[in-house]
Amino acid sequence: MTPLLRIHHAAIICSDYARSKRFYTEVLGLKMLAENYRQARDSWKLDLALPDGGQVELFSFKGAPARPSYPEAQGLRHLAFAVNDVDAWQAHLASHGIAVETIRTDEYTGQRFVFFADPDGLPLELYEVPAQSTSPST
Incomplete structure (x- = not known):
C-alpha cells in the first residue's frame, strides 16, 4: 500500500456564504479555484487554493446546525x-x-x-x- 501524501482539502459549512467567501478570499487571501451553485441542494460550493496545493472547500447549507461548543466539541x-x-x-x-x-x-x-x-x-x-x-x- 502506498502512504498518504498530504491533506487534500478541509471542508467548511458556513452560515452566511457571502460573508465567509469574503473572509477566506479577501482577509486570508485564498485563491478561488471554482465556485458552483448546486440547484438540487440550494447550496454553494467554493473551492479555494492553499499555496501548498491543498484546498479549503466552503459550503452553504440552509438550516445547518451551529457548532455545539467551542473549541472542545468532538470532531475537527x-x-x-x-x-x-x-x-x-x-x-x-x-x-x-x-x-x-x-x-x-x-x-x-x-x-x-x-x-x-x-x-x-x-x-x-x-x-x-x-x-x-x-x-x-x-
Whole structure:
C-alpha cells in the first residue's frame, strides 16, 4: 500500500456564504479555484487554493446546525495554516477587526502560534514555521 501524501482539502459549512467567501478570499487571501451553485441542494460550493496545493472547500447549507461548543466539541478541533510571520498575520487580522488571541509558544516544538475564528466561529490557527518549511515535503 502506498502512504498518504498530504491533506487534500478541509471542508467548511458556513452560515452566511457571502460573508465567509469574503473572509477566506479577501482577509486570508485564498485563491478561488471554482465556485458552483448546486440547484438540487440550494447550496454553494467554493473551492479555494492553499499555496501548498491543498484546498479549503466552503459550503452553504440552509438550516445547518451551529457548532455545539467551542473549541472542545468532538470532531475537527481547529484548522491550522502554516505562516512565516505570526506577528504580521496577527496585525493583519486585527486590522480587519478580527479578534485574535495572544500568541503562544508550542511547548514541544518551540514554534509560535495564535488562534482566531472565521465568521461562524470555526477555530482557526496560524502556526509559524521557518521559511524553508512552507513547501510540501517529498
